[in-house]
Amino acid sequence: xxxxxxxxxxxxxxxxxxxxxxxxxxxxxxxxxxxxxxxxxxxxxxxxxxxxxxxxxxxxxxxxxxxxxxxxxxxxxxxxxxxxxxxxxxxxxxxxxxxxxxxxxxxxxxxxxxxxxxxxxxxxxxxxxxxxxxxxxxxxxxxxxxxxxxxx
Numbered sequence: 001x002x003x004x005x006x007x008x009x010x011x012x013x014x015x016x017x018x019x020x021x022x023x024x025x026x027x028x029x030x031x032x033x034x035x036x037x038x039x040x041x042x043x044x045x046x047x048x049x050x051x052x053x054x055x056x057x058x059x060x061x062x063x064x065x066x067x068x069x070x071x072x073x074x075x076x077x078x079x080x081x082x083x084x085x086x087x088x089x090x091x092x093x094x095x096x097x098x099x100x101x102x103x104x105x106x107x108x109x110x111x112x113x114x115x116x117x118x119x120x121x122x123x124x125x126x127x128x129x130x131x132x133x134x135x136x137x138x139x140x141x142x143x144x145x146x147x148x149x150x151x152x
Contacts, residue, residue, distance in 0.1 A: 004123045012112040019105040026098040033095055036088050043081040050074055 006012070054070050 015109040
């Protein structure tokens, strides 16, 4: 039986490779997003702990210098959190673009896979038809031989 050879196999392999590359880019950006989100949660927890510590220390006389230092430290934490949010929003655009590129690459690959499947089905149909024709021919030859032997 003949062997199926897809003439565009190299193109399909290349598209699969491109899809894997796009998937890797998406994964890297997503890992950065997860890291930034974790950093933002950490900063929010630090801000909350700082507020709770300051509220706990507001018993009795209030030191204006310590209050100013605490306010400045709180603003620093808040700025870091804002910077992280800005980085996350920029990263989100990159993540969306990477996702779109990954989906596009998957669609391109799948289009060639569908073509390969249809070509294989055609090949299989042709091979099955050839095999049936050969079996029919063998059967006809066998029947002819039996008829000839019976006539003798």
